[in-house]
Amino acid sequence: MKALHFGAGNIGRGFIGKLLADAGIHVTFADINETVINLLKKQQSYSVKIVGDGANHIEIVNNVDGLNSVNQDELLAKIQQVDLITTAIGAGVLKIIAKPLAQGLLARIQQGNTQPLNIIACENMVRGTTNLKEHIFSHLSEQEQQLISQYVGFVDSAVDRIVPPVEANAEDPLQVTVEEFSEWIVDETQFKGDIPNIPGMEQTDNLMAFIERKLFTLNTGHAVTAYLGKLAGYQFVKQSIDDENIKQQVKAVMQESGSVLIKRYHFAPAAHAAYIEKILKRFANPYLQDDVDRVGREPLRKLSYNDRLIKPLRGTLEYQLPHTMICKAVAAALCYTNANDPQAVELQQTLATEGVMATLAKYTGLEDQAILTEIAQAYAVLNN
Numbered sequence: 001m002k003a004l005h006f007g008a009g010n011i012g013r014g015f016i017g018k019l020l021a022d023a024g025i026h027v028t029f030a031d032i033n034e035t036v037i038n039l040l041k042k043q044q045s046y047s048v049k050i051v052g053d054g055a056n057h058i059e060i061v062n063n064v065d066g067l068n069s070v071n072q073d074e075l076l077a078k079i080q081q082v083d084l085i086t087t088a089i090g091a092g093v094l095k096i097i098a099k100p101l102a103q104g105l106l107a108r109i110q111q112g113n114t115q116p117l118n119i120i121a122c123e124n125m126v127r128g129t130t131n132l133k134e135h136i137f138s139h140l141s142e143q144e145q146q147l148i149s150q151y152v153g154f155v156d157s158a159v160d161r162i163v164p165p166v167e168a169n170a171e172d173p174l175q176v177t178v179e180e181f182s183e184w185i186v187d188e189t190q191f192k193g194d195i196p197n198i199p200g201m202e203q204t205d206n207l208m209a210f211i212e213r214k215l216f217t218l219n220t221g222h223a224v225t226a227y228l229g230k231l232a233g234y235q236f237v238k239q240s241i242d243d244e245n246i247k248q249q250v251k252a253v254m255q256e257s258g259s260v261l262i263k264r265y266h267f268a269p270a271a272h273a274a275y276i277e278k279i280l281k282r283f284a285n286p287y288l289q290d291d292v293d294r295v296g297r298e299p300l301r302k303l304s305y306n307d308r309l310i311k312p313l314r315g316t317l318e319y320q321l322p323h324t325m326i327c328k329a330v331a332a333a334l335c336y337t338n339a340n341d342p343q344a345v346e347l348q349q350t351l352a353t354e355g356v357m358a359t360l361a362k363y364t365g366l367e368d369q370a371i372l373t374e375i376a377q378a379y380a381v382l383n384n
C-alpha cells in the first residue's frame, strides 16, 4: 500500500507519517520545505524521539521519501499511484492544496484508475476532511464531483499528540520529539473500499463525539494555558501550567466545556474528569519545551465560531450551563500579543480601532449582547 502525506512537519513526521510507515505503508511526504524534502529523498528514513515518564527512546521510521509539492507534475503523477492521502499542514492551508488535488483525482479516474482512494485530513478542526472536500469540489463541475464521489472516500478524523517543534539537531535534522500519548480516530462510515489496517488508527461511527471531546478539552485547555501564561509573562506551557492559579483556571474552563460534552454526548462524568486530569499532566510534561506562542498561534482562528473557545461557550448557552471561566478564557485570548503572528497583530489593531464589543462580534460571530458584554467585562479586568 502507498500513501501520500501533505506536510512533513511535526505531526506529519512525528505522528501520522510514522503510524503509516510503521504499518508497512510506503509514505511519500509532500511539502514546500525544500530542505526537509531533499533530506527525506536522500535518507528515506528519519528518527522520532519519544519522551515522557514512561519513555525516552528513539525509533527509526523507514520506507519514506519526499516530493516538493511545488512540482505539480510530480504531485499529479503521485496521486495516480497511491491508495491513501493524508494531510497535516494547518487548517488554513487545506484550500491551497485543493486545486492540485482536484486536478489529480480527476486525472486519476479519467485515466482508468478506479481503485478506491481515501483522503484523511489530520488538522485541529471539526470535520477537516469535509472542509477539504468542499475546497476540492469548488474546482470541479457537478458531473466531475459525482465521478470523484464514486471512488474517493473523504474521511474525517480527530488527531491528538503533542509534538512541539524542537531545535534542529545538527546531526539528525529530520528528528522530531513527541510525547508518548497518541490518539487518531477516523470516521469508519466514510471510507471507500476496505478500511486499511493501521495500528494506532482507531475507527468509530460516532466521530463528532471524539472530535469535540478532544478539541474542546485538550485544545481549549491548551489555548487557555497559553493565553493566561502569556499574560503572566511565561514563555513555556509547562511554566504556565505549573502556576497553581493558572492550572485551577484552566481546569475550571475544561470543566465548563466538559459539562457541555457530557450533556451532548452522555460521557460518564467520572471518566471525563479523569480525561481532564490526564490532559493537565500532558501539559506539564517536563520533557517537552512547548512555547506559549506556538499553542496560542493564530488567535483569530482560535476565536472563530466553531473553534475551541466559542463553540463550547455556545454549548453552555444552549444547555444553560455555567460559563464564567470560558468568558474569561475568551477575554485572555483577546489580550494575546505577538508581533510575529499576523493574526495577533490584526486582533490588537482591531481592538484599538473598533473597540472590544465590535472586535468580539467580528471574529467570534457571537450576536448575544449579554454574553458579549460579559466577555468585555472580563477583558476590562484582565487588560487593566
Ligand SMILES: NC(=O)C1=CN([C@@H]2O[C@H](COP(=O)(O)OP(=O)(O)OC[C@H]3O[C@@H](n4cnc5c(N)ncnc54)[C@H](O)[C@@H]3O)[C@@H](O)[C@H]2O)C=CC1
Pocket: 006, 007, 008, 009, 010, 011, 012, 030, 031, 032, 033, 069, 088, 089, 090, 091, 093, 096, 097, 122, 123, 124, 159, 160, 161, 162, 163, 164
Ligand atoms: N503539533 C501538534 O502537536 C499538533 C498539530 N496538529 C495539527 O496538525 C497540523 C500540522 O501541525 P504541525 O505539524 O504542528 O505544523 P508544522 O508547521 O510543523 O507542519 C506543517 C507542514 O506543512 C507544510 N506546508 C505548509 N504549506 C504547505 C503546502 N501548501 N503544501 C505542502 N506542505 C505545506 C510546512 O512546510 C510544514 O512542514 C495543524 O493543523 C495542527 O493544528 C494536531 C495535533 C497536534
Ligand SMILES: O=P(O)(O)OC[C@H]1O[C@](O)(CO)[C@@H](O)[C@@H]1O
Pocket: 124, 159, 160, 161, 162, 163, 218, 219, 220, 222, 223, 294, 295, 296, 297, 298
Ligand atoms: O495547532 P493549533 O490548532 O494552532 O493549536 C495548537 C494545538 O495543537 C496541538 O499542537 C495538538 O493538538 C496542541 O498542542 C495545541 O492545543
